[in-house]
Amino acid sequence: MADQYAQNPVGDEPPPLPALRWSEPPEGPVLVLLDQTRLPAEEVELVCTDVPALVQAIQTLAVRGAPLLGIAGAYGVALAAARGYDVEEAAPLLEGARPTAVNLAYGVRRAVAAYRAAADKGPEEAAQAALTAARELHREDAEASAQMAGHGLALLDELLPGGGHRILTHCNTGALVSGGEGTAFAVALHAHRAGELRRLWVDETRPLLQGARLTAYEAARNGMPYTLLTDSAAGSLFAAGEVDAVLIGADRIAADGSVANKVGSYPLAVLAKYHHVPFIVVAPTTTVDLSTPDGASIEVEQRAGHEVTEVTAPQVPAAAGAVGGGLPVAPLGTQAYNPAFDVTPPDLVTAIVTELGALSPVTGGGIAELCARSRQVTIS
Known part of the structure; x- marks a missing residue:
């Protein structure tokens, strides 16, 4: 109850x-x-x-x-x-x-x-x-969050010397998803506290707006310089040279280094690759699943269509006849494709940052070694 x-x-x-x-x-x-x-x-x-x-x-x-x-x-x-x-x-x-x-x-x-x-x-x-x-x-997990923040900022400083980082993030990866201050968001927060964050670009993250509702909420609470954008506006940001790095979290990392994350992450990886921008995944080693051999083996959750065909917002009354309690934005009976996640292949990932450090390049051998180190740390 x-x-x-x-x-x-x-x-x-x-x-x-x-x-x-x-x-x-x-x-x-x-x-x-x-x-x-x-x-x-x-x-x-x-x-x-x-x-x-x-x-x-x-x-x-x-x-x-x-x-x-x-x-x-x-x-x-x-x-x-x-x-x-x-x-x-x-x-x-x-x-x-x-x-x-x-x-x-x-x-x-x-x-x-x-x-x-x-x-x-x-x-x-x-x-x-x-x-x-x-x-x-x-x-x-709280300890891992702090360690990832340090490793992530060190990697950013190595890849992008001079500071003033402009980071694009997707979905929500802060204290709302962690026992500590988060994963990818924690890196950006660490950069902000060090005076090295020029701008946090926040994808709204359709259809449930975790970026607009949650990441913006956490960024505002922490006094970070942030700007919200629609998911489809990310390409124009890259084209304008306004993104220095993409930082996302992960819901599952397969044995070959494929990364499942909130749907919309894979298009960002493709954009980042084309524009020569680092695409960095920040996640604890508990997110790595060696029993999942590759990206094609990751089960992707399919969610209800009304999350796409209706818009819901806190304290907004539901419209009459709405299936999911929101405001309809599509004709009644419209079918919707609504995967909760997509999968980014390892060759599009610049690095995976865990509590044990950064892995780059991302390979199956590197993932296996990372997991072996994680078990040794846990046992000790």
């Missing part, structure tokens, strides 16, 4: 709320989410008391972003265990909520493994083990 928990008008400039937090009120443990579907109009938290509510929050994008989905999945297992639900039944529900983001399955499996390892000690100990695993993943 999910309920509205608290809200503040954005105009009052309250301190940013965490995208996700575990809470233990007297009535029992809950997972509290900042409802990203309501931003930027208002900051509203949802309280999830069970796994079905969390699954719904994931599918409706109230909580989103690959790293944060991994954290949410782990906490979802802990929530099921703490509430006395069947963890083995809850796990596949969580894993299947969004198929492309590999972090979600990783977080679920990590918490389930901890739960199973402690199962012989009793249900309370097993539930606590799952919660500990979720909290560890949350902490690790």
Whole structure:
């Protein structure tokens, strides 16, 4: 069950709320989410008391972003265990909520493994083990975010000496998708704090406007110089020589280095290649999936057509007859093609930045070595 928990008008400039937090009120443990579907109009938290509510929050994008989905999945297992639900039944529900983001399955499996390892000690100990695993993943992701920001800025300074970076980004990759300050957005934020960000170009990111609603929201909160543009205007920016680098996140990186990210990322990679602009992917090593051999093997989530045929916005009343609760912008019955992601091949990726550093060129061998290093760091 999910309920509205608290809200503040954005105009009052309250301190940013965490995208996700575990809470233990007297009535029992809950997972509290900042409802990203309501931003930027208002900051509203949802309280999830069970796994079905969390699954719904994931599918409706109230909580989103690959790293944060991994954290949410782990906490979802802990929530099921703490509430006395069947963890083995809850796990596949969580894993299947969004198929492309590999972090979600990783977080679920990590918490389930901890739960199973402690199962012989009793249900309370097993539930606590799952919660500990979720909290560890949350902490690790925050640390990875800080490390990626440093590595990413160092790479930018190497590729683009002189500072004054003009960065184009797509979708939302900030604190709203992370246990820390994000992935690609964290690099831009790091550059801003170092006085090296001249302009953050923000793709609106159709059809759900994560750039316009969320990245612009985070950029404004951090006092960054930013400009919003329609996705289709990016080409004119490249042609005018106004883009120094493209920074995006990732929802899954295949073993050959292919990158699945929010739909619209692949066209940016093609533009960047043509205009000789670095195209950089920033993601933690938990986003790499060696069991997915190549880009063609990545399952791309197909979302409902009404997200394209209707426009929804926070606090805007739905039009009569709207399927998805928005304002129709296409004739009734129009079919829509609405993949949530597209896949960029490795030869279009200048570098992949992780918490362990930058990988360039992007090759299958380099990805395998990166994962081997990640396991060594985790074990130690």
